Amino acid sequence: MDDVFINAVFQPKPSKQETKADVTTKTARAIIDHELSAREAKTERLRAARLAREEAMVTEAPAAKKPRKKKS
Template identity: 60%
Template sequence: MPELFKPKGDAKNEATTKTARAIIDSEAAARDAKTARLRAARLARGPAEEPPAKKKAPRRK
């Protein structure tokens, strides 16, 4: 059954949803690009060195 009209609130809701999704999509794309850039930089550095082992403090009795 086709709708003959849309309530006025639906147009505002659709505009808000469209804007919010555009913002979320752009943030996700930026996050993915940053992740790829950081991953490439990490791999370019080579194997990671292990941090020196920390000495444990002696236990008190």
């Protein structure tokens, strides 16, 4: 029989070392993905706050001061 056919029907089981490595890889990727999504959420929140602050500063620009009259 052909090895491809045999492997398709009877899937070889991974060794204990491969299983442990797979679990470790999946756990590490889950942690990294979680940290990435948390970092992106924080960046978006801070960007929105910065843009709101800049908008407020532009709308609240102080009026030009009138020149003082000199006393004679």
